[in-house]
Amino acid sequence: MNARMGLRIGTLVAVVLLTLLALDRWRAEQEAGQPLAWKAAYEATLWAPLRERLLTLADVERTLGKGSLWMISADGEPRLVSRHPLDSDGQRWRLQAVIGLDEERTNSLVEAQAWQPDMADQAVSPAVAAALAQYPVERLSVMPEEPLSAQKVIATFGVADWHMPVEGGEAWIYGRQGVVVSVSEGEAHSVMFGLRQE
Structure with a gap:
């Protein structure tokens, strides 16, 4: 294989890899915007x-x-x-x-x-x-x-009514829905249903 052919193959492989990476990123962004x-x-x-x-x-x-x-x-x-x-x-x-x-x-x-x-x-x-x-x-x-992205939580429940600091992160409180989400470093670790407003 001569140098010109090697360059063409290398360029083609790079284009394919970049396209796959872009598609993967686009897919991840689409999924993040979908509710659970x-x-x-x-x-x-x-x-x-x-x-x-x-x-x-x-x-x-x-x-x-x-x-x-x-x-x-x-x-x-x-x-x-x-x-x-x-x-x-x-x-x-x-x-x-x-x-x-x-x-x-x-x-x-x-x-x-x-x-x-x-x-x-x-x-x-x-x-x-x-x-x-x-x-x-x-x-x-x-x-x-595996922890969820905070974006996925927002796509599912909307913007939280309150953000309350707790040890190790925040509690996102959705009072009208009776939901509390445990969030740290941009990731959600649990969703609790049953919050009572009394």
């Missing part, structure tokens, strides 16, 4: 019933399938949550439902699990879910496997 698909997909079955305080554990399982129950520590207090995998928008997510237990049921689970505030998350028997099927869900959190 799971927001609309579960509006009627999860988000609206939660806002109206009608959502139960049975409703979540009917929508997303059986989850796994866990006792967790939330600021040193015991919480029972149901965790569900979710595939949407090109990645895997974890949806976590906080179940609203009465004091008697909470104390019973704390005793059965020998729960302590400093313990790691503890799995709870799936049989408990059947007994708690009609208990209300207080909050739903959706966490991506």
Whole structure:
């Protein structure tokens, strides 16, 4: 191969690579401007019933399938949550439902699990879910496997009503929608539904 032919091939390869990079960047920008698909997909079955305080554990399982129950520590207090995998928008997510237990049921689970505030998350028997099927869900959190761009959050929920500084970043608060998004360094790490205005 002579030098002229090598130059032509090198130029062609460079043009192809630059075109592919430009297309990839354009595609990423287009995707960033698209709202999260799971927001609309579960509006009627999860988000609206939660806002109206009608959502139960049975409703979540009917929508997303059986989850796994866990006792967790939330600021040193015991919480029972149901965790569900979710595939949407090109990645895997974890949806976590906080179940609203009465004091008697909470104390019973704390005793059965020998729960302590400093313990790691503890799995709870799936049989408990059947007994708690009609208990209300207080909050739903959706966490991506990989952080989201803040642009994706804005495309989905709009501009936040308030930005509140929190340790390690900000909480973007959407009061009318009952949503709080955890953001740091231009990336979102979780979306929580169930904010109450009282």
